[in-house]
Amino acid sequence: MSKKKIAFIGTGGTISSLGNGPLDTVNYGAMGNMLQADGILDKFPDVQRVAEVFAVPYRNVPSPQIAWTEWRQLVLLCDKVVKEDPQVAGIVIGHGTASLEETAYFLSLTLKVPVPVVVVGSQRPASALSTDAGLNLVNAVRVAADEGARGLGALVLLNDEIQAAREVTKTSTGRMQTFRSPDFGVLGQADGDKVVWYRRPLRRLAPETEFDIRGLDALPRVDIAYSYAGADGTAVRAFTDAGAKGIVAAGFAPGFVTPGDAAALKEARAAGVVVLQSTRAGSGRVFPTTKLAEAGFIPADNLNPQKARILLALALTVSSEPAEIERIFATY
Known part of the structure; x- marks a missing residue:
């Protein structure tokens, strides 16, 4: 079976960060050293085992700085990726965890592409001993390539868990299980043998929403x-x-x-x-x-x-x- 083609957009964050050695899990941000999307794929080449993954150029932005401008750019970039290559089966967006849930929810309300979009981050930098960056990336790609991910809006993947963008929130500063959906729990899990699904959200999701931000210069304050x-x-x-x-x-x-x-x-x-x-x-x-x-x-x-x-x-x-x-x- 041929592997599916998945686009990877990197926006920076812990998943892209290189700290001061393998034990630096706290002060790595001060280094200011973040890999671009292609560098992340090079650092974790095993991602190519599960799909044909290619990097889409963007730029690295600390996630507390991500807001309307970046959200609109990401929506338009997803449009561009799918329009230019109809073979693309899904999109993964790397993101810092600080504001990841907000970006994911915005995308889940405004994307118009028909393919799954999965937002992924990590709690430990790419350079750290036992980093979660590589496996999170692999699992996000697996989810984006999975037919069960279609029609679910933007999804969030960390710690082997698939969460709905509307419901997920960051609940811990440093623990691996930080992302939780308090009222309803996970949609599914990316396990070692396969991606498994347990429920679907009922609220309206991208791409079938009434919001079109392409002609907007700004959002109301x-x-x-x-x-x-x-x-x-x-x-x-x-x-x-x-x-x-x-x-x-x-x-x-x-x-x-x-x-x-x-x-x-x-x-x-x-x-x-x-x-x-x-x-x-x-x-x-x-x-x-x-x-x-x-x-x-x-x-x-x-x-x-x-x-x-x-x-x-x-x-x-x-x-x-x-x-x-x-x-x-x-x-x-």
């Missing part, structure tokens, strides 16, 4: 206001003054904020800012309570604040009507 004991609304008012079109309130579970934040959010809502109520809990739905409805706030379902911010920004490119935004949050 959406900020996250983290509520904590004693929060007095200063951050909310600053975001409103800065021109926010939407504010995600990362509130207490199951979905409320301090009186000071509530007052500021009501002021923002009166000024035309869309207010979305999320929680800092990390899992579970925000319920559509009477109190939220009376304030004009929209519940974020079970999306964490950083994911809710992305969906709200994209929703605002479609409509600013609360009923439409509620529909979008019930759909995606």
Whole structure:
């Protein structure tokens, strides 16, 4: 059987990093030494055993610096890769783990390519003793080449586990099992003998979404206001003054904020800012309570604040009507 053709786009991150020797698993970022996509493939040549993998030139960007500009470029680059080579069966994107879940979710809402796209990172640099970079890359390629990955939006692969971009989040700074889907668990696993699948997401996914960012120069500004004991609304008012079109309130579970934040959010809502109520809990739905409805706030379902911010920004490119935004949050 001929091997499938898989494109690999590298954006930097730990998976591309070379530290100061095999025991450097903490300070490698200070070295500033990151391999480009072709260098990663050269360092882990065993990836060619599972597919015909080729590098797609991009650039290395520390993942805390990745946002709208890079997201749009990656969407367009995926378009280009598939258009130029119809034999491409899947795409793997290497990424730093700090903001990996946000990039993956954005891609899962905006990609239009028909092939699987898998976002992969590592917890240990490529130069470290017992690095997870090589096996994560191999498994991401295996998943991208697997027919079961089609129609699932963007996927995340680390630690042999296949996660849905909408649900996965980074839960530990340094442990190998850092990426978790708190409410629902993994979609499947990349085991030594084969890729196995156990469930499929029901919410709408790329490429069948209503969001098209190709003609946009920017996303509407959406900020996250983290509520904590004693929060007095200063951050909310600053975001409103800065021109926010939407504010995600990362509130207490199951979905409320301090009186000071509530007052500021009501002021923002009166000024035309869309207010979305999320929680800092990390899992579970925000319920559509009477109190939220009376304030004009929209519940974020079970999306964490950083994911809710992305969906709200994209929703605002479609409509600013609360009923439409509620529909979008019930759909995606």
